[in-house]
Amino acid sequence: MAVDWWDRQEYRRQRWAARAALAAAGLAVLVPLAYGGMGGVLLLMAGAAGLGLSAAAVWWTLTLRGPERWAAAVLAVAVPAAVVALFAATLFWGLLLSVALWAVAVWSGRYALRGTGSRQVLVRERRTPPPQRPFLIMNPRSGGGKVTRFGLKERAEQLGARVLLLDPEQPQDVGALARAAVADGADLLGVAGGDGTQALVAAVAAEHDVPFLVISAGTRNHFAMDLGLDREDPAAGLDALTDGVELRVDLGFAGGHPFVNNASFGAYAAIVQSPAYRGDKIGTSLDLLPDLLTRQQGPRLTARAGEAVLTDPQAVLVSNNPYRTDDPFGFGRRERLDSGALGVLGVRVDSATEAAALLLDPQPDGLTILTAREVVIEADRAQIEAGVDGEALVLPTPVHCRIAPSALRVRVPRKRPGVTPPRPRLDWRRLRKLAATVGRTAAPRGTYGRPW
Template sequence: MDRYLVRHVSNLPGGSHDDFFRRLSASANNGKLWIAIAAGMAAFPGKTRRAAVHGLLAQAVASTVTNVIFKTLLPRTRPLPEHLPVFRFVHPQPTSSSMPSGHSASAVAFAVGVGLVRPAIGAALAPAAAGVAYSRVHTGAHWPSDVLFGSALGAGAALVTRHWWPVRPPIPKTQRTAASAPELPGGKGLSIVVNALGGSFTDETADALREVFPEAHIVTVRPEDDLVEQISATADTPGTKALGVWGGDGTVGAAAAAAIERSLPLLVLPGGTLNHFARDAGIGNLQQAVTAASNGEAAKADIGFVTAERGLAGSPEVSELIMLNTSSIGLYPNLVRRREQLQPALGKPLAGVVAMFRTFAAGTPITLTVDGTPHRVWIAYVGRGRYYPRDHAPLLRPVLDDGVLDFRIFSADESFARLRLLWAVLTGTVASSSITHLREATEVTIHANGAPMALAVDGEALAGVRKVHYRVVPRALVYYSPQA
């Protein structure tokens, strides 16, 4: 059959198509064509960039398996010059085994790998992959069966690597439990704390708030002021029906503690260095906050209660903190900082992968006892509520009152743990890797074994911690949220 098909190709009339297939075949040497296409796709964040990475990963696996394993196991002579016209036969021909075709394996692996993530782009690449595969027969580099076998290997490599890089389950829809809260038209009955140390604060910030909340009591906390004292004083202002806060995660956490203590609903305004709670509460801009406050639209949220012990074991200094979002021990703050620096250029998924590589390539694990079990860990992460995706880069929290702590450990307990972790990051299998421990709990206790730990709660650092206890307080906070 091979000789029959090659003879049929040799009988085709010559023309410009001979030069086309010769150039197409050469462009795919060493995967250059697919690398160039992947580079172009990488300019588009999200699934397109992810598809490019998966295509290259599949191509690399297919090329390695084809050239290192099967060409050694299946030696075969390539077509000879007498099998094709001299103007069609390319010189010099490769000297490796003809079986299977490495060009075909790489072409199909890349196209199928891309198509598994972005089907439309994969379909667009299919003619190019088929053209490269056919060009190997047209130019006399391979027998047709070599091309078919190579193509099958390429498709298999794409499917196998897809198991390494599984499709992420869909993120659940946002759900909020409605709560009653006073209507605040014009901000009447609303007392607002503005932290001047918030990253996006300007002299016009308070003026902008006064414009949309003309009847609100607004206090700007300057760097020389005590933030907690100012929040408490603002919350105690006579006639206050709700407490508003403008600032980052740490400021919002302090305001939440004051609001809970006084049974006041909390209005979180978008602003500050980072304000993850405002995002999860559905307040992405000031107008949404105004709408929710004016209409009395509110919901309930769980809080995390954190008890941290510092100092000597016999006479510890105890700090009690409210956690609205996340807490971490170990390298997680470095990971987040790197990810957020890279995210504008690379997009969220790829930025998370690159940040993970940089962080763990040089990081040192610490020894902790978690609920009575010792671990060597790079990161211990606690989220107030289930975060998604379920891997090394949790970003979204669709439910604020699910009653759980999202607890994740990236451990160094096993042999070659660093290599295992980096491989899991590369292949997208962090959630299922043996070095990753994911669970949900209502309470977690962590002890430092040896040197004290560096703890971060909602972005606020606490050094010298020897023991920390987390617990969930269900639906303790009422917060304003549009269309809750």
């Protein structure tokens, strides 16, 4: 009875929060109009036009060369600055109040939608005995020397692990090293290095059904982030050797090459092939993008994901579980690593108008977001460039991307920061339905968490 009463009270609070969100959003639009009259209407139209022109200017900056590129770059910076200055000078207090109201609308809307609809399903933890013969591969160059800076080798050896340091001057086959370790009796494989190295060893761990340990010693550590590990303290990941739990997560493959994060095809994949990219990322990208985006160079791709077909995209990203794309604060994060589905993000932009639509249109034609169990990348040539977890590869076409559900046993520390719960997506249609409920409508049983 106490739980039912609490559920009803929570549902009532969320219903009123939905009403507050809708009211605040409406006022956020009306305040500038009331403050500036017809001038406010014209300013809102100017703001929308400015956003579109800025997006078009960014497209010109990426696809043109010479003086035209520099003029477009100036335009891409000057237009937003001019719009902000115009709003500030004309609607200063009204603009501040509108921004504050919008913040209230967003906060209230997220509160109203929490616990409703689909909920995040966390990866189930399993308690297992500590490994007896762990084997760790460490790259001393990863992350600017984190292996040395955090004393990872010494700490791991104190905990009973056998550690192999890669030789920066001598390329080594980490997959072969991992297989040799399993043949020698290793009952856990781990990596302190980048995501590309992690993927190669993870595939061996999945093949032999031994646990895999991630040590966040790379530069970005995307996989470690989505596992909920402490990226600021790589040594904390070694606690899993003595006090850990196991998670079953998925593993992606692109043409037989494993990936824990993603495989990219198209413009970005072609750029990372350049020998100059590592030393000058921005300069190399600006030099190659005009020909790649206008299709004067590079392959013509076709991506098939289930029933969907992406024709001639400039870029396709296939990820091991889908990334969040509905929240700028959660962009690039994955809510789950065990959904058994690949995420697919395809981009096709052929003009400045379509570039503006990417920013202004809630559902632009040039952006494709979907999920699939298998994705096939076809091209007009026998081989295409690919970026697999940041590693530059050339793969024969067609490239078959697939996901192996729950293939990987990942051992993580029992005590770790964890994954930040995803913020509810602001679905205004659901907010309107929630706000419209009246009377003593009861909350669905078990929808909300208990207060203890």
